[in-house]
Amino acid sequence: MGWLAPGFLLGTLAIALPVWLHLLKRSASQPRKFSSLMLFEPQRRSTTRRRRIDHWLLLLLRVAVLLLLAAVFAEPYVRGHLPGAAPAKLLVLAVDTSASMRAGTRMADARRDALAVVAAKPRDTQGQVVSLGSRADSLTEQVQDADVLAAAIRGINATDARGSFALLASLARTLAAGTHMPIEMHLFSDMQATGLPPDFNELRLPPAVTLVLHPVGEAHLPNWTVESVAAPSQVWDPTKTRIVATVAGFATPAATRTVSLLINDRLASQQSIKVPASGRASVVFAAPDIPYGLVRASVQIDAADALAADDRYDFVIQRSERVHGLFVHQSSDAATGLYFRSALQSAADAAVVLDEVTVDQLHNRDLSGYAFIILSDIAALSPAVETRLTNWVRAGGRALLSAGTAAAQQRRVPVFDAPILGAHDYTRDDIRFASIATVDEAYAPAGALAGWQGIKVFYVTRVDAPQAEVGLRLADQTPLLLEKTLGTGRVVLLSTGFDRLTTDLPLQPQFVAFVDRLASYLSGRGTRVSALSVGDSVDLRPDPRLRGSADVLAPDGTHPLDLRQAAQVRTWPLPAAGFYALTLADSRHDLVAANLSRLESDLTAASPDTLKLWQASSDRSAPAGSTAAVTGAPMVRDESIHNLWWYAMWLLLVAVVTESLVASRYLNTQRESS
Amino acid sequence: MQNLLDPAVLNAISGLDLVAATVVDGFVAGLHRSADFGFSQEFAEYRAYAPGDDLRHVDWNVYARSDRAYIKRFHGETNSQLMLLVDASSSMGFASHAVSKLAYVRFIAAALAYLATRRQRDATGLVVFGDTVRDFVPPSSRQGHLQRLLASLMRAEPQAKTSYAAPLTHLQSFLRRRGMVVVMSDFYAPPPDIVRSVTPLRIHGNEVVLFQVLDPEELRPNVAGSSMLIDLETGAQLEVSEDYVQGRYRERIEAHVADLSREARRAGIGYHLLQTDQPLDQALMQYLRLRTGRD
Numbered sequence: 001m002g003w004l005a006p007g008f009l010l011g012t013l014a015i016a017l018p019v020w021l022h023l024l025k026r027s028a029s030q031p032r033k034f035s036s037l038m039l040f041e042p043q044r045r046s047t048t049r050r051r052r053i054d055h056w057l058l059l060l061l062r063v064a065v066l067l068l069l070a071a072v073f074a075e076p077y078v079r080g081h082l083p084g085a086a087p088a089k090l091l092v093l094a095v096d097t098s099a100s101m102r103a104g105t106r107m108a109d110a111r112r113d114a115l116a117v118v119a120a121k122p123r124d125t126q127g128q129v130v131s132l133g134s135r136a137d138s139l140t141e142q143v144q145d146a147d148v149l150a151a152a153i154r155g156i157n158a159t160d161a162r163g164s165f166a167l168l169a170s171l172a173r174t175l176a177a178g179t180h181m182p183i184e185m186h187l188f189s190d191m192q193a194t195g196l197p198p199d200f201n202e203l204r205l206p207p208a209v210t211l212v213l214h215p216v217g218e219a220h221l222p223n224w225t226v227e228s229v230a231a232p233s234q235v236w237d238p239t240k241t242r243i244v245a246t247v248a249g250f251a252t253p254a255a256t257r258t259v260s261l262l263i264n265d266r267l268a269s270q271q272s273i274k275v276p277a278s279g280r281a282s283v284v285f286a287a288p289d290i291p292y293g294l295v296r297a298s299v300q301i302d303a304a305d306a307l308a309a310d311d312r313y314d315f316v317i318q319r320s321e322r323v324h325g326l327f328v329h330q331s332s333d334a335a336t337g338l339y340f341r342s343a344l345q346s347a348a349d350a351a352v353v354l355d356e357v358t359v360d361q362l363h364n365r366d367l368s369g370y371a372f373i374i375l376s377d378i379a380a381l382s383p384a385v386e387t388r389l390t391n392w393v394r395a396g397g398r399a400l401l402s403a404g405t406a407a408a409q410q411r412r413v414p415v416f417d418a419p420i421l422g423a424h425d426y427t428r429d430d431i432r433f434a435s436i437a438t439v440d441e442a443y444a445p446a447g448a449l450a451g452w453q454g455i456k457v458f459y460v461t462r463v464d465a466p467q468a469e470v471g472l473r474l475a476d477q478t479p480l481l482l483e484k485t486l487g488t489g490r491v492v493l494l495s496t497g498f499d500r501l502t503t504d505l506p507l508q509p510q511f512v513a514f515v516d517r518l519a520s521y522l523s524g525r526g527t528r529v530s531a532l533s534v535g536d537s538v539d540l541r542p543d544p545r546l547r548g549s550a551d552v553l554a555p556d557g558t559h560p561l562d563l564r565q566a567a568q569v570r571t572w573p574l575p576a577a578g579f580y581a582l583t584l585a586d587s588r589h590d591l592v593a594a595n596l597s598r599l600e601s602d603l604t605a606a607s608p609d610t611l612k613l614w615q616a617s618s619d620r621s622a623p624a625g626s627t628a629a630v631t632g633a634p635m636v637r638d639e640s641i642h643n644l645w646w647y648a649m650w651l652l653l654v655a656v657v658t659e660s661l662v663a664s665r666y667l668n669t670q671r672e673s674s
Numbered sequence: 675m676q677n678l679l680d681p682a683v684l685n686a687i688s689g690l691d692l693v694a695a696t697v698v699d700g701f702v703a704g705l706h707r708s709a710d711f712g713f714s715q716e717f718a719e720y721r722a723y724a725p726g727d728d729l730r731h732v733d734w735n736v737y738a739r740s741d742r743a744y745i746k747r748f749h750g751e752t753n754s755q756l757m758l759l760v761d762a763s764s765s766m767g768f769a770s771h772a773v774s775k776l777a778y779v780r781f782i783a784a785a786l787a788y789l790a791t792r793r794q795r796d797a798t799g800l801v802v803f804g805d806t807v808r809d810f811v812p813p814s815s816r817q818g819h820l821q822r823l824l825a826s827l828m829r830a831e832p833q834a835k836t837s838y839a840a841p842l843t844h845l846q847s848f849l850r851r852r853g854m855v856v857v858m859s860d861f862y863a864p865p866p867d868i869v870r871s872v873t874p875l876r877i878h879g880n881e882v883v884l885f886q887v888l889d890p891e892e893l894r895p896n897v898a899g900s901s902m903l904i905d906l907e908t909g910a911q912l913e914v915s916e917d918y919v920q921g922r923y924r925e926r927i928e929a930h931v932a933d934l935s936r937e938a939r940r941a942g943i944g945y946h947l948l949q950t951d952q953p954l955d956q957a958l959m960q961y962l963r964l965r966t967g968r969d
Contacts, residue, residue: 031902035768035775035892036862037912039926040903 004075004176004208004643011070018062022055058666061659068652075180076644077208088642089182090142091127092175093117093149095156096189098133098163099534099600103190103223103306107158109216110188114153117186117214118146126181129153132189134161134535136171142179160309160534160576162597163195165614166202176206180643188214193606194599205618213611217603222252224303225601226259226313227280231297233530235290235319236351243285245299245313249275250602252305261285262298292319294591296579310601314579314593315531323371323523324353328378330406331358336376336498339506340515347516352523359385367392372522377404377497381414389415394487398522403461404497416484416493418465424478427458434460434474443471445492445521446481451510459502461495468493492522531593537571538592541585544570553581681773681781681950690824693781694788701785701958720744755797755813755853756790756961757880758783758823759845760830763804764907765860767832770891771951778950779858779887780827782957786856787823789958791815799848800826803841804834812848835907838863838871846874856961858885860892865934869941876942883944883960886934890951893927895919 003009093114101107114129121127129139129152139152168187175183185205189195191213197203205211227248235241247257254277261269268288273281290297300312327337337356344352357365359378362385367373373389375381378401381389393399393415401407401416408423426434433456441447452472460478472481482493496502505511532538540550549566553559555578561569574580574594582590723732723743733746760783766776783800790796799813800823811819811826836859849855855875861868861884868884875882897919903912914923931947938945946960 031904031911033768033906034895034903035765035860035889035906037903037905037908037910038862039923039930040912040914041918041922 001076001078001644002207004077004180006074008070008073008075011073012067014066014070015063018059018066022059055666058659058662061655061662064655065652065659068648068655071648072645072652076648077182078642078644089125089184090175090179091117091121091125092130092172092183092185093127093153094130094132094136094168094171094185094187094189095153096133096163096187096195097131097156097159097161098189098192098195099158099160099309099596100163100190100192100195100307100603101158102309103221103603104217106190106217107156110214111153111156113214113216114186114188115150118149118153121146121149129156130168130171131156132163132165132168132187133159134163136167160594160596162533162535162600163189163192164197165189165195166197169203169205172205172209172211176208180645181208182643183209184212185209186212186214188216190217190603191215191605191611192600192602193604193610194602196606196610200613200617203614203617205614207618209618211615211618213615215605215611217605219605220251221306221603222250223305223307223310223601223603224249224252224255224257224275224301225307225310225598226299226301227598227601229299229313229315229531231315231317231530233316233318234351235317236322238290238319239287241287241290241317243288243297243299244282245285246280246282247273247275247301248280248598248601249278251278251604253277254279257281258302259283260300260302261288262296262300263288263290264296265298290317290319294318294589296591296593307601307603309577309596310598313531313595314577316579316591316593317530322351322353324355324369325519325523326365326367326370326373327354327356327376328359328362328373329356329376330379331360333377333406333499335500336402336506339498339511340374340376343506343512343515344519346512347519352519367397370397371524372398372400372519374400374402374522375415376402377406377499378414379406380410386414390417390486393489393491396488398490398492398524400492400494400518400522402494402497403463404499404502405459408459408461413461413463413493415486416463416465416482416491417486418463418468418484418493421462421464423459423461425459433458434476434478436472436480437475438470438473438477440469440471443469443481443483445518446471446514449510449513449517451508455508455510456504457496457502458504459496463493463495465493492518531595532574534574534577534594534596536594537573538580538582538590539571539584540582541570543586546585548585548587550585551583555579681778681952681954690780690784690828691788691821694784694820694824697781697785697954698789698793698958701789701955720746754794755799755851756786757799757801757813757845757849757853757855758786759801759803759841759855759857759859760827761804761836761857761859762802762808762830762832763834763836763859764832765836765862766887768860768889768892768906769950770889773950774832775860775887775889775950776830776832778948778954779885780830781954782858782885782887782948783827783856784824785954785958786961787820787827789961791820791823797851797853798823801841801845802826802830803837805837805840806834807841807844810848813851813853832906836860836862838868842871842875849875849880852879853881854961855880855882856885857882858887860888861886861934865930865937868934869937869943872938872943873941881944883946884934884938885946885948885957885960886931887948887950888931890949893924893949895923 095110095114101110118127124144126142126144127149128142129149131137131139140148143149172183172185225248227246230244232241243261245259247259254275256272256274258270258272260267269285271283273283275281295317296314297317298312298314303311327340329337341354341356344354359381367388389399399415401413403413407413408420410420412419426432436452436455436457439446439452446452457474457480460474460480462478465482465484468482468484470479470482473479480495482495484491498506500506550561550569551559551566552561552572555576561572565572577594577596580592580594582592584590720733720736721744723745727745731745733744736742736744760779762776766779767774769775787798790798795815797813797815798819800809800811801807802809809826809829811822857872872882872884897914897916900913900915903914935945944960946956948957
């Protein structure tokens, strides 16, 4: 006999309550005055013993009520068949649909074994079919109809998802909490070792669950895969582009594999590499011919192994022209432009061509060809130039203003349109400089960079811009990096300069990365990745306020979004491997590549000891030495679990009624005697 | 007549003097049918005159008719003294019905005082005591003395503990004449101690009688289940069960009464148990028995 929810047995501690109440009632009799107690013996125990005995029945009944109440919640059960009672249980058939089940005949074997279990199921036993991929999906309700279960099993196919057995344990816990029946859970899977979670506790099963494992496929199946591809997501000069592909083998002998680079499904390059036994090897494709625009690129191998789905790795490269930026500075200040330009050229992917002009040369400059404009510590702008700049930003341009010592002399920041409250020269204070204390991690130009706390700021211009988004803030809460939306464009304000007099940022290593990110952000290139994994989500609505409709064109040529999703959904998980053409809510077009997780490529099964330990985690599974459970033979148990909570409920009802009768009789006796 | 001696009936009468007159007159009316008792004014017998006899007692009517001188004799023609000792400790305030033990003792004492002063022309005194002598009325048979006795009885309220030694020792100095001493109490003390305290009162040939006044609830307590009892004198608490009270306690109270009766008789002291739900005639009868025995 055991308990399905033994925690509720703590409720038995409540029996102290009636015992205490009986003792309290015993000593709570109304005091009476008497002429003299001389003839009474002062032996309380002897004078009250009979009274306790008189109430034993009532006390025992009350204790029994509490014990039975706790038992009902704790759900007692016994093993074995109860006379006259049919064994009741829930049969859960979980079929692994992770990508590794594509290997060989694993999926077909799993379906066959599952159908065999359904065929052997007693007619009155309820069953439920569950597919176990990136999540556990119930394919049927809890039904007794074997045909419904079999039809659901026949419809199961392997997916590109990554499997995790922790999902099954979680499902078992959910089912156990929602049903009073014991659960017999059958798992049909290749028992892939990489499907086990890092923490074994995630596999722990509740006591009411009996786990029966049905391993399919070979325990060690050789498999090669394109494990990873390192390629730039954006390219403007293919001659400098290098694509590095890594080929890995799992349980494989040493072999020579042919690696092909496909650009837009056409063979661009091909190489042969020697892959050591169960090892890795890399191949480099240099200066591939990449056309302009979003390009579908793939690296694939001629593996000819059991799992073909991981022999190809898809990724996306965007080829574009370099963008042009305009750096405007005072005629007397040539150093800041030098700093900025040097930092841009030092960045790994120098995608920006920076033009430098003085503020006087800005009058006749055509701004239409620039992706962004930087105004470095401009003391003053003529109204005409400021109007031109403002209109350019409102039309979608992006500008960066730095407010150094010259700008601080003005009353307002041009274009940014914020009054200047004053300046703070920290070198005149005892502290000599200010440090950056707050970094908005979500702000793209500054958030992902480390080392901000080491930057010294000597001079800062304080502006009144309560509506602006603040990316960096000094220790005294003075905003250092602010951004405002102007029309459809954006204006970023650095409230200090780019020169060494106002900050030591140009001398620090972070400056290069900061300038690179700033230029990417201002030019609208952003940060994109070349490839995603199946299950990753893509952002279809970068700005949640956008009302436009999004669309997805899946690798199989279908549009998986329904109308509601297209109009409302913000992110969408990639369900399978391949290229997805996206139309975002802001009408931009994008292309993403999804690959199945390479954890699925290692087809090695988990060790039998591990699986036995998993089964034993519920204390209701097969004994650790049982081979039947591990080899997949349907487990025929000569004992089944019977929940006794219903009987405990009946006993509780009887005890309550009896207690009421006895208590009523006792009260009547008291009334008559008084 | 019995109705007039019922304590419950007497309790409804407000004046203690009226209670005493009601009790004694009713009691005497009943006794006139008995030949065993006589009062000091009542004729007892004739005897032949002998030289030295008081000529005031010669029945001249008989002498005129028979020419012989006879002396007329009456009951109780020798005046006696009655001392009433009333226990007014806290335990005497106990009552399971309308009449407390102290009220019952008041009735008896008032009736005895009335009987002694009005009918027997005896000098009657009163001592009200608890742990000390709280009130003392010296014996006297003068006019108006009865009202003093009754007023003193009315002032007696149950309070303090009981102590027999100090009050009775105090009383010995006032007992100059031969007479009767009636001690009325519940006597919650060891019987040998009680008798040892009372025995010195028998000096000068006094007759001593103990009236143990108990409530019927004290003799036969009615306790359902367990009860917490509080001692009226000490305030001590004790939890008792129904079985104990109906068994062991009754044995002990009966033994206590029997011991006190035995010890008193062994010391030549009269003893009588009075229950507060019984008529008062037993106490008066006991008094007259002793009074008659003295004549």
